[in-house]
Amino acid sequence: MKNLFTTREDNKRITKAATLTNVALVGLFIFLVFLFTVIKLEYSFDFSVISRYQKKFINGFTMTLAICSVSLFISLVIGIVNAIALKSNIIFFRFLARFYVELIRGTPFLVQILFFYFIITPAFGLKDKFIVGFLILSLFSGAYVTEIIRGGIESIPQSQIVTANSLGFSKWQIYRYIIFPQVFKRILPSLAGQISSLIKDSSLLSIIAVSEFTMKTLEVNALTFQTYETLSFLALGYLVITIPISLLSKWLERKYFYES
Amino acid sequence: MNLNINNVVKQYEIERALDDFTFSVLNVPSVVIVGPSGGGKSTLLRLFAGLEIATSGEICINGQEIVNDENWLKEYRKNVGVVFQSYNLFPHWTAMENITMPLIKVHGYSVEQAKEACLQLLKRFDLIEHIDKIPAKLSGGQQQRIAIARALAINSELLLFDEPTSALDPQLTSGVLEMIVELKKSGTDILMVTHEMAFAKKAADYVVFIDQGKAIEHGTAHEFFNHPKSKVLQEFLSHSTI
Ligand SMILES: Nc1ncnc2c1ncn2[C@@H]1O[C@H](COP(=O)(O)OP(=O)(O)O)[C@@H](O)[C@H]1O
Ligand SMILES: [Mg+2]
Numbered sequence: 001m002k003n004l005f006t007t008r009e010d011n012k013r014i015t016k017a018a019t020l021t022n023v024a025l026v027g028l029f030i031f032l033v034f035l036f037t038v039i040k041l042e043y044s045f046d047f048s049v050i051s052r053y054q055k056k057f058i059n060g061f062t063m064t065l066a067i068c069s070v071s072l073f074i075s076l077v078i079g080i081v082n083a084i085a086l087k088s089n090i091i092f093f094r095f096l097a098r099f100y101v102e103l104i105r106g107t108p109f110l111v112q113i114l115f116f117y118f119i120i121t122p123a124f125g126l127k128d129k130f131i132v133g134f135l136i137l138s139l140f141s142g143a144y145v146t147e148i149i150r151g152g153i154e155s156i157p158q159s160q161i162v163t164a165n166s167l168g169f170s171k172w173q174i175y176r177y178i179i180f181p182q183v184f185k186r187i188l189p190s191l192a193g194q195i196s197s198l199i200k201d202s203s204l205l206s207i208i209a210v211s212e213f214t215m216k217t218l219e220v221n222a223l224t225f226q227t228y229e230t231l232s233f234l235a236l237g238y239l240v241i242t243i244p245i246s247l248l249s250k251w252l253e254r255k256y257f258y259e260s
Numbered sequence: 261m262n263l264n265i266n267n268v269v270k271q272y273e274i275e276r277a278l279d280d281f282t283f284s285v286l287n288v289p290s291v292v293i294v295g296p297s298g299g300g301k302s303t304l305l306r307l308f309a310g311l312e313i314a315t316s317g318e319i320c321i322n323g324q325e326i327v328n329d330e331n332w333l334k335e336y337r338k339n340v341g342v343v344f345q346s347y348n349l350f351p352h353w354t355a356m357e358n359i360t361m362p363l364i365k366v367h368g369y370s371v372e373q374a375k376e377a378c379l380q381l382l383k384r385f386d387l388i389e390h391i392d393k394i395p396a397k398l399s400g401g402q403q404q405r406i407a408i409a410r411a412l413a414i415n416s417e418l419l420l421f422d423e424p425t426s427a428l429d430p431q432l433t434s435g436v437l438e439m440i441v442e443l444k445k446s447g448t449d450i451l452m453v454t455h456e457m458a459f460a461k462k463a464a465d466y467v468v469f470i471d472q473g474k475a476i477e478h479g480t481a482h483e484f485f486n487h488p489k490s491k492v493l494q495e496f497l498s499h500s501t502i
Contacts, residue, residue: 159344159347160347160350162311163347165337166309166311167337167338167410168337168338168367169366170334173366177365178352181352182351
């Protein structure tokens with residue numbers, strides 16, 4: 001009986017029966033919380049809002065995917081350029097890159113969005129919300145990608161650089177043929193994690209009315225007041241993307257672990 | 261090979277690795293450098309390889325003075341083969357890629373030319389069965405022999421070795437040393453740092469003893485091992501197994 005609920009310090013394996021029991025328990029726990037809120041709020045469900053407003057949901061979801069794809073690409077470019085700039089012999093580039101990384105990583109994303117929206121956007125005459133959205137997200141994510149790539153570059157042993165120099169490879173060739181191919185493989189798991197964050201963080205763009213998934217869902221909610229259904233559907237929408245990515249990331253991690 | 265090293269100083273932040281180092285030889289095919297650890301052997305080799313710049317002094321190899329200029333050194337490095345103690349091969353490339361990539365990207369060979377050169381070398385040294393393996397699938401000795409083949413591929417007249425066997429298990433060293441002997445026989449000039457005294461005695465034409473950043477004593481292998489003059493060298497040799 002005890003085996004159904006606990007594992008032992010020297011044997012952490014979980015039996016099939018214990019798995020089923022505990023999954024059921026977790027389900028029950030969540031259901032009770034759910035029940036409590038429904039009773040307290042005297043909530044009545046109408047799941048038809050999802051299908052009735054499916055167009056809005058689909059538009060929002062597509063927009064989120066579009067913004068995130070573009071941002072992913074741009075933040076990769078920012079990350080590569082910045083990681084190289086951090087190692088540059090030109091001090092200005094080095095300082096600029098470091099300043100950018102520290103500024104972005106040291107301030108809340110929400111503050112960055114507001115700053116960009118109220119200052120940069122009008123100053124540069126940017127009108128298109130889609131462009132504003134992916135620019136903000138790219139700048140934000142780029143700083144984190146920079147750090148991931150920098151870590152990857154620094155994990156390449158110095159001896160390889162010396163050898164490459166002795167063979168006559170140029171600095172650019174060393175990055176292109178020796179460092180990046182190895183770095184790319186090593187950072188894939190962290191990069192996958194970063195994609196996940198990017199997708200989740202994009203929901204904050206709703207604050208400046210970029211018509212992405214969260215924004216569209218809030219619109220449906222404002223029209224129908226079916227908060228429970230719309231917000232659950234919203235969460236589910238994100239999970240559908242982030243769970244596979246998380247699994248992929250774990251798989252890549254294991255794969256890399258065994259290869260090295 | 262001719263070497264002419266005059267009053268070379270290499271000062272690192274704290275350490276002075278080479279201290280008014282002076283040494284010259286004329287017309288010897290192979291020079292072996294020996295000495296206690298920390299004496300400055302690797303530093304000297306890196307200067308020969310054009311990987312670092314001397315703080316002062318001058319270095320001439322075969323009449324060619326090493327110029328204190330990064331662009332000049334870049335060109336110079338292309339034509340000097342170097343084999344270090346370990347980790348010479350790039351882990352993401354197969355044996356073949358490790359040999360062909362420098363030929364293609366640095367020396368302007370076509371892919372076919374590079375493959376052809378690689379095949380010839382690997383056949384010559386009986387390494388052909390490893391052609392498609394990545395370094396992780398090769399023994400330390402096989403890795404070193406492929407690294408030597410790579411250094412040879414660029415047709416340099418001079419090969420530099422920095423303790424090419426000291427990271428290997430004892431049973432793997434002989435294969436690498438035999439390969440170096442064969443190179444010497446086929447007319448390649450060799451400058452090598454080693455701990456293998458038996459090898460130095462047998463294969464070197466000329467031996468230099470370096471300690472505390474100076475060339476303490478040098479001479480033909482015969483003089484050097486049979487009639488060491490300085491106390492430090494006598495002491496050093498008595499502790500080495502020959
Ligand atoms: N890159 C470096 N930076 C600072 N000090 C160094 C560096 N390389 C070597 N040294 C110092 O210079 C001295 C000579 O080192 P090295 O040439 O490696 O000797 P050896 O190869 O004979 O063992 C040592 O005291 C070492 O600590
Ligand atoms: Mg050394």
